[in-house]
Amino acid sequence: MCGRFFLQRDPAGLARYFETVNPTPNHPPSWNVAPTQTSLVVRRHPESGARHLDPLRWGLVPRWAKDTKDAAKLMNARADGLAEKPSFRDAFAKRRCIVPMDGFYEWRKDEAGGRQAYAVGLTSGEPMGVAGLWEGWKSPEGEWLRTFTVITTDANEKQGLVHHRMPVILPPEAFDAWLGAEPAEAHDLLELLVPCPAEDLAIWPVDNRVGRVAENDAGLLRRDPLAQPPPELDDAPPDLARPL
Template sequence: MCGRYFLPRGPAAIAAHFETVSPLPNFPATWNLAPTQDGLVVRRHPESGARHLDALRWGLVPRWAKDASVGARMINARAESLAERPAFRDAFRKRRCLVPADGFYEWPAGGAAPKQPYAIALASGEPMALAGLWEGWRAPDGAILRSFAIVTTEANAKLAALHPRMPAILPREAWPLWLGEDASEDEAALRALLRPCPEAWLAAWPVSTRVNRVAENDAGLLARDPGARPPPGLDDPPPGLA
């Protein structure tokens, strides 16, 4: 699963990396983004076909939901079932997006409390493009809430020591297909994108248990925790992150 992520990089840098053309959203740097908070997403405009960068709420609210509170339970969509699950199947067919992140946090199962968090980022230092789905929900007063979920898949061998699931991280060449820019898209091709990324892509390191508290949100959260005993095969933070 993916229950927290970080995006200290500003909207201008994200827009340049993902080649979006819309006005930049007002979005502050965050080192501890939690469900029900706003996150940046990249979407294809249905008329112009251009990529837009927008701030949507994390936790997908299906169009048929009676109230928005259901979104708190819809932060992740499992790749294996999203085409069949009522909450996600329409979005999978029509409203896919990319979720930019500088990385995400994971907590191993078991162990004593407080659980030791780990930060995971691309070893290259570039932003991640997480596969996402978005939806628009009309509130009783007529207002539209736009929200998103992050697609998860089974963990690769490197991250399996931390958790059995991980976000689906898409390489640049897969972005046009996932966003619907490729007219030849089909469900089988889309599903094929939702697989664990290569282990060599990732760096993972233990960080402070301050991450466990949503109110904590500063650059120091990404510093390596010198007192932690990480599983074998983990790394130092990529340059520029900590």
């Protein structure tokens, strides 16, 4: 599951990192992106083949949907059902994308029933290129809404200490294949949707106020001094603000 993530990078830096060519959108940083909010997505232009960085709304609305009320329910798409499920199969075949993240949040339950929030980033400090799908939906009034969903897979052994699911973090060498710049069969694409190596992740406890959508500031990424996590989940936060 991925229900919250953060993206604080300068869009110009993201455009360089993901090699996009369209005019860079003016998009503010967010330390608490929630479903139905807008974030940046990398897509491949069907005619030029170039990568574009565009703002889309989180929570997929399939083309055939009558309205947008179930969008938040489709914030995630399980990797093991993409080719068959009606909500995802057309986008999986034709509209794959990459969702840039600096990291994501997850909550761990303890034996007493409490929950502790954790932030997850790459130890390298680089952005995550998370596998996603996007759709364009036309309202009865004729207005277009473009939305995306985040693909999840089984957690690796480290992330599994927090939650049994995690977003699919693609290595840069897989970006072209996922976006469709290289020919690939469905089974080849599905083979990309695996957990990243556990050693690539830094995980640390953060303030539980991240659970409130209205909370959105850089302090959300600071280690919670009151938390008592297991050693495997008490990494030093990587440098997530260095220029790209």
